[in-house]
Amino acid sequence: MELAIRSRSTGFTRCSTRSPQPCTRCWKRCCASIASSLPRPGVAGARISPVRRRPARFVPLVLGLALLSAVGSACDDARDVAEQRFTPTTPGVLTVAVSLPAPGYWDVDSAGEPTGGFEYELAVALADRLDLELAWREVPFEQMVAGNLDGADLALSQISVTDERKSLLRFSTPYYESGAGVVAADDDDITDLATARDRSWGVVEGTTEEALVRDVIRPDNTTVFADETACVQAVAAATVEACLLDLPTALVIEQEVDGVATVARFLTREQWAVAMSPDAPTVDANVAAVDAAIRALDNSGAIDQFAAEWLDSRFARDPADLPVIEARL
Structure with missing residues (x-):
C-alpha cells in the first residue's frame, strides 16, 4: 500500500535557524528563493491528505557572541543540507518503506492513514528538508532488512545497523539508540x-x-x-x-x-538508521543528503522533540527503573 501524505504548498522555502530572525547569508545561499508555482508530480493513485504544521515558537532576541554562534551553526546546517541533492525514484516524491503496525512510530487511523508518530514526524521533516513530497509504502520488516525495499527510496522503520545488514543496505548516520x-x-x-x-x-x-x-x-x-x-x-x-x-x-x-x-x-x-538500497544509481549522493538532513534535525533538537512527544510521553514506565538482565551480548 502506498499513500502520499505530504504535499508542499508554499511557493518558497527558507532555512531553519535557532534565531528568531532569518539569517541573511543563510537565506541567500542555502535556501530556495522562489519555487515553481506548478504542482509537483504525485504518486499514481495516491490520496493526498494535509499534514499538520507545528506552531511557530518564538524566543527573545539575545545579543552577543552566543546568538551569533547559534545562528552561524544553524546556517552551516542549512547550507550542508542545501548542498546535497537527493534523487528519488519518482520525481518530486520521497517514498518511504515502513512495516506496520508500528505504535508510537507510525500511528494510523481506522482508514490506515498516518496520523503521527516518531518516525512519521522524522519522515515529514526529511521530505521537507529535501524539498520533496512524501509517500509511504508498506513493506514487511523481514523483507526490508533482507535488502528489498520494494522500490521505495528509503526505509524508516526502527532498523538497527548490523554488520550483516550493512552487506545488504546502505545506512545513514543514526537517528536513535x-x-x-x-x-x-x-x-x-x-x-x-x-x-x-x-x-x-x-x-x-x-x-x-x-x-x-x-x-x-x-x-x-x-x-x-x-x-x-x-x-x-x-x-x-x-x-x-x-x-x-x-x-x-x-x-x-x-x-x-x-x-x-x-x-x-x-x-x-x-543504533537505528535510515536504510537505502545500495543498487540505486545515486545512492552515494542520496546517503549524503539524508545524513546532512539528519544532522541538521539533530542539531536543532527536532529529533529529541519528536521522541519526547511520540515515545517518551507514552511510555508505561521510566525505562531506567527496569532491572537490567546481565548478559554477554
Whole structure:
C-alpha cells in the first residue's frame, strides 16, 4: 500500500535557524528563493491528505557572541543540507518503506492513514528538508532488512545497523539508540538470564531481538511472529510467556494490551538508521543528503522533540527503573 501524505504548498522555502530572525547569508545561499508555482508530480493513485504544521515558537532576541554562534551553526546546517541533492525514484516524491503496525512510530487511523508518530514526524521533516513530497509504502520488516525495499527510496522503520545488514543496505548516520525490552505477564519476575532461559519466548521475524533470544537467551521454545503487537497479544493469551522487543516499542505497546508489562531490559545499545538500497544509481549522493538532513534535525533538537512527544510521553514506565538482565551480548 502506498499513500502520499505530504504535499508542499508554499511557493518558497527558507532555512531553519535557532534565531528568531532569518539569517541573511543563510537565506541567500542555502535556501530556495522562489519555487515553481506548478504542482509537483504525485504518486499514481495516491490520496493526498494535509499534514499538520507545528506552531511557530518564538524566543527573545539575545545579543552577543552566543546568538551569533547559534545562528552561524544553524546556517552551516542549512547550507550542508542545501548542498546535497537527493534523487528519488519518482520525481518530486520521497517514498518511504515502513512495516506496520508500528505504535508510537507510525500511528494510523481506522482508514490506515498516518496520523503521527516518531518516525512519521522524522519522515515529514526529511521530505521537507529535501524539498520533496512524501509517500509511504508498506513493506514487511523481514523483507526490508533482507535488502528489498520494494522500490521505495528509503526505509524508516526502527532498523538497527548490523554488520550483516550493512552487506545488504546502505545506512545513514543514526537517528536513535535503543535497548531491548522483555514483555511478560504483569506479575512475572524475569530479572536474570537463568530465569529468562526457563520461559517460552516470542520474537518478531527478522529483528535483532530474534537473534538475541536465539543466541543469548537460548530457550527451549521460541515462536516467531509477524509483528510486535501479535507477539505481545500472544503473551496476554499465554501462548508464550515472554516477548523480546525493542525497548521503546515494548513500553508503548504494553499500555494497549491488558495483563502484560515490560519487566526487564537488555542493554543492547542498538543504533537505528535510515536504510537505502545500495543498487540505486545515486545512492552515494542520496546517503549524503539524508545524513546532512539528519544532522541538521539533530542539531536543532527536532529529533529529541519528536521522541519526547511520540515515545517518551507514552511510555508505561521510566525505562531506567527496569532491572537490567546481565548478559554477554
